[in-house]
Amino acid sequence: MVKWVYKTKLNLDGSIQKNKARLVAKGYAQKPGIDYNETFAPVARLDTIRTIIALAAKNNWKLYQLDVKSAFSNGVLEEEVYIEQPDGFLVKGKEDKVYKLHKALYGLKQAPRAWYGEIDSYLVQCGFKRNTSEATLYVKCKGNSELVIVSIYIDDIVYTGMGVIQSDNCIFLHQRKYASTLLQTFGLQECKSVSIPLVPNDKLRKDDNSGVADEA
Numbered sequence: 001m002v003k004w005v006y007k008t009k010l011n012l013d014g015s016i017q018k019n020k021a022r023l024v025a026k027g028y029a030q031k032p033g034i035d036y037n038e039t040f041a042p043v044a045r046l047d048t049i050r051t052i053i054a055l056a057a058k059n060n061w062k063l064y065q066l067d068v069k070s071a072f073s074n075g076v077l078e079e080e081v082y083i084e085q086p087d088g089f090l091v092k093g094k095e096d097k098v099y100k101l102h103k104a105l106y107g108l109k110q111a112p113r114a115w116y117g118e119i120d121s122y123l124v125q126c127g128f129k130r131n132t133s134e135a136t137l138y139v140k141c142k143g144n145s146e147l148v149i150v151s152i153y154i155d156d157i158v159y160t161g162m163g164v165i166q167s168d169n170c171i172f173l174h175q176r177k178y179a180s181t182l183l184q185t186f187g188l189q190e191c192k193s194v195s196i197p198l199v200p201n202d203k204l205r206k207d208d209n210s211g212v213a214d215e216a
Contacts, residue, residue: 001026002107004022004023005022006021013176013177024105027108030109037078037079038110041112041154043136048137048151052151056171063171067155068157071115071154072106072108073103074118075103075114076118077102077104077110081101082100082101085097085099115155126140136151137149137152
């Protein structure tokens with residue numbers, strides 16, 4: 001029911017940060033009502049993220065992005081879940097024994113919900129109020145001059161997969177890491193960069209005789 005997953009973690013600029021090994025559960029083998037009940041992943045709406053960025057830009061607030069390390073491993077399980085001993089960590093003479101999980105593993109269907117329960121309890125304990133119409137938005141006020149807004153996107157705070165560059169004039173979001181991953185996937189790391197993804201001096205026409213596009 002578990003396996004090892006190996007991954008190279010990159011920085012926002014595409015450079016290697018570290019090589020990591022993670023023990024994950026085979027969630028596809030879980031059975032509803034036995035191994036898990038409810039599932040839920042906290043995902044902020046795009047409109048919420050846009051509003052937060054607009055407020056930060058208008059009021060000259062600092063905007064931060066936080067990545068919670070091993071977030072799903074911090075979720076406390078409500079159900080009883082047992083896993084086999086992982087490869088490389090078998091207890092000699094007790095190979096037929098299994099482990100009972102107290103906290104979630106990545107891959108478990110209830111892991112996102114368990115994590116959300118933990119971060120929700122922590123933020124409420126710290127004095128944040130959860131928005132009634134947006135379960136991933138939390139606000140904490142102190143008087144009339146201090147305000148903190150937190151938005152959760154699965155296991156990231158504020159925004160996932162985006163780099164944030166903030167100056168006195170603008171807030172810029174980039175996806176350098178994502179673009180670098182795509183180039184590496186298709187073997188285009190050495191390609192030449194261009195300012196626009198079009199052929200230079202190409203004149204666009206309403207009908208270029210290319211035929212109708214295939215919707216499939």
